[in-house]
Amino acid sequence: MNQLAASVAAPQPLSRAAHAAGMAAYQAAGETLAAEINNRGPLRLTADGQLHPDIQAAYWTHGYYIFEGVIDAEEVAALRADAGEMLARAPVGPEAKVDAQGRPALGLDYARLPYRFSKPLGDPWGGTQLLNGRHPAQMSQPVPDAGAPEHVVFLMYAMCQAMPSGLRLYGHPKLLAAAQSINGPDFVPFNDAIFVKQPGLGGSVAWHQDGVTHWNNPAWDEGIHGFNYQVQLYPTTPANCLWVIPGTHKRGKADIKGMVAANGGSEQLPGAVPLVCKAGDVTMVNRQTVHGSFANSSPDIRISLTFGFHRRRSVLGQRAALSIADTNAIYDAQRIFDRSAVIQVAIDARHQARPEEPAFRYQPFAGLEEEFRYTPEVFDRVIRDYNTKDLAI
């Protein structure tokens, strides 16, 4: 084969810089659309503690909302410090037992190891059967700059156990009030995961819808798979942030492979908007909204504390799914109660740290508050390994 034929047969893999440049026009179009929809603002509650009806309506119309300035600078600083510490104490690779300083890694004694890795700029889930096969199309995986490590931390679990500030965040009164308005006063937790998109290295999350349980349920509706918050610890940009396709939460199961094929095989799906935030902003994304994020070929870090909530009736009696599918657990009332107790303990942990802030009253634990104070004994009983009781659907 002559040299020309060889170069036609094997196109050069995309470099990090070429990937970044190739995103520019798509990012600009997404920002224009996001500005037109303008689905953002402060987290406003009514006098009786409901999420403002205008925000509820906007959320149900578009399948997402950006709450601006929810987390104050002091709390962001505490969260950054704890997340940074968690990152520093990660094992140096998926099989390693020590961190970069040679110390025993955090979480070796947790029931579920709290770290997941990706190849730099890789797509660990797209086009695989992992997580119920919900990421059907693989994203492009540019080649990182020289000197990149073999693996990078992609996800960190167990923030309520590993990060004191993470537990306090979980008890945030306004975020819980909004969860109550969307999912009802008996709302229940889902799980939590910290997405880490390191500059020039962070992997992509292929387009997907989160929910896997209720697509064929005769009682299916646009809220049946709940929603996720993402608390942003750093300003986000179109290059590193989460993207959503507004309105897709209403349309049932999306044919994502078909959408990519109809787009000429390009992952730059039309009609998507970037959720660009400042530090301390919080996004709320319906778990049925088509969403994803691209390889972080940009120079900016993103750390997003992600935690979700469901209607109780969406999880009661359901079988474990997604990252805990292999447990084959059924979510009975006891499991729901045990996992929901994390919310009540978080409320008290927050109240102890911020006594001047009105505490949220979580209806399922009304009258049980004394049993779920934040103490060392309760930490061991409720918080340690709490994520073995996640309620993924």
Ligand SMILES: O=C(O)CCC(=O)C(=O)O
């Ligand atoms: O933040 C990201 O990049 C992905 C988040 C996501 O897919 C999710 O929360 O389900």
